[in-house]
Amino acid sequence: MDGDGDGAAEPEERSSSPGGGGPGAGGRKPKVVIIMGPTGSGKSRLAIDLAAHLPVEVVSADSMQVYRGLDVLTNKVPLDEQQGVPHHLLGTVSPNVEFTAKAFRDSAVPLIDEILSRNNLPVIVGGTNYYIQALVSLFLLDDSLDHMDDGHLDETPGDEHDDCEVDFNRDRNALTFDRLKDIDPVAAQRIHPNNQRKINQYLNLYAQSGLLPSELFQGTTLENWGRIENSKYDCCFICVDACLPVLDRYVEDRVNCMVEAGLLNEVYDIYCPNSDCTRGLRQAIGVREFEDFLRVYIADVGDSETSCSHDEYRLKENTGLTLASLPTNQLKVLLQEAIDKFKLNTRRLVRRQKRRIRRLQTLFGWNIHYVDATEAISSQSEDSWIKQVVQPSLQCVRSFYEDRVTIMPNVEAPKSSATEFLQRNLWTQYICKACGDRVLRGAHEWEQHKQGRAHRKRTARLRKSLNRGLVTAVEQER
CATH class of the missing domain: 3.40.50.300 (P-loop containing nucleotide triphosphate hydrolases)
Structure with a gap:
């Protein structure tokens, strides 16, 4: 071109x-x-x-x-x-x-x-x-x-x-988050308890600078x-x-092309059980998404009586051949779920x-x-x-x-208004009950969340449920 x-x-x-x-x-x-x-x-x-x-x-x-x-x-x-x-x-x-x-x-x-x-x-x-x-x-x-x-x-x-709702090691996350809360409760309020990468960054900052x-x-x-x-x-x-909408369609097509071009071989080669996905290349979108599939895939291959080595079932570059060669329906479902998660997180x-x-x-x-x-x-x-x-x-x-x-x-x-806005709202934490106690940091993120379609739908369902409960209570009193 x-x-x-x-x-x-x-x-x-x-x-x-x-x-x-x-x-x-x-x-x-x-x-x-x-x-x-x-x-x-x-x-x-x-x-x-x-x-x-x-x-x-x-x-x-x-x-x-x-x-x-x-x-x-x-x-x-x-x-x-x-x-x-x-x-x-x-x-x-x-x-x-x-x-x-x-x-x-x-x-x-x-x-x-x-x-x-x-x-x-x-x-x-x-x-x-x-x-x-x-x-x-x-x-x-x-x-x-x-x-x-x-x-x-x-x-x-x-x-x-x-995407801090992903929780790979809840016990370890809780310990480091509690430590941060003890050192700097204001900073701890700003981040999600499962955001291990950010928690470690704050702890390292304090350890190295004393600030x-x-x-x-x-x-x-x-x-x-x-x-x-x-x-x-x-x-x-x-x-x-x-x-x-155009970018979303493009992302869908691009992920499909990636799978066809050998994506599965790449994630297979880098896969390591219980590896740290908060540092280096393993942070990339598309690595963690395939972990469940690869864990079951490798276990199935190891137990297969018809296989002498993992190489016989090595992930093929063409996704159609890969799906056709998978030994169980469970693996096919897990692979499709991984691809869908990859697309979702890219969007x-x-x-x-x-x-x-x-x-x-x-x-x-x-x-x-x-x-x-x-x-x-x-x-x-x-x-x-x-x-x-x-x-x-x-x-x-x-x-x-x-x-x-x-x-x-x-x-x-x-400048002054922008700075004042951040100073006023940066450390404010909001919890959305309608969305399963989701944690939002800052007034801007809270406003963006409230305008989201998913939040509005959940809120509407919650109101309907409450109204039905009130009607039922009134009828029982009668």
Whole structure:
């Protein structure tokens, strides 16, 4: 795919200096382009298409694609589809380590400097928005905080929507959560008792710095995390977006394609009973979802009298053959449930990503230029993709480097009101009785939850049940 529509690459563009002559040249901030958006929107595709017109080098800002392994599950761009465009931080980190926001910042900054020194254009691409915040926000660029575990800053304050109802070790979770409550009850109120990853991050922060997480979040972090006025870089933010029904259909199709392309072999190879799914590559959506299936599958294979080794029943790359070869109906049901969970959790991820991008714009005033890929994705039309996504994005980047226009006017959200909103509501916990005592953190999450269709349905059923109970009670009194 050449991403044409504006003609071939122009020699005079490629010989110019996108970074303004290298880091800090002429006292100006280095310029970088950042492509954001929910999963499935086409961020990587856009970056490669821009390289047909500009001297692009891509720096991945995806918290799972940075790891080696699970290439199909994490949807890494295959080498033959990168079209010769250099990609950095793609499959370079050991799958067993925790690659924090700080680690990303420390890796990305020198890469960007190198790209600029080559007179090329750094394009940061990814859906992990806290990586992008770590790169552009002043707070994490303060080296005096390097001794701290910046993993606790892996989300926008108040925007914590992990799938924390998953509980793999209830006893261990309870112990660490109780410890956090003893140390910092305010911080403990902010997170779900089963969110082991966040609990450990808060405990590590306290152990290494002696600072209470709640005090840190309500202090300098809150004022600077997400602010880009004094950022190291001059940023052009482009968000590739699409409507939810189209993204949902695309996610369904993409997961099916992943299964056909060998996803089952990947999760089979990485499967390890009772492994820690809160660190490294095993955090990826699509790993835990298949654990129940793999546990029963391996047990069945080991007990099979017709099998001499596990290799005879090794998961096949084609899902149709896999389903046909499974020895029991139970396994077929478990496999289909795992695939459905994978799809569901990916759709949830899409919604979290969209919410976080909106908050970066409304709370912190990021100048984000949106390009709508809805028609291009739904119609699978190359022409629509070029006209509605590539061309507008290319014009934004050209204008950004020529300093002719502002990419997008600031959203009217005064700093003081945004900060006061977070300070007032960040640590408030809500419990929804109608939804099974679900815990919500912050007024914004509570309001979003109340507007959800599932909550409204449960509330309506609860009201009807209460009304029927009252009628029955009155009739019994008579």
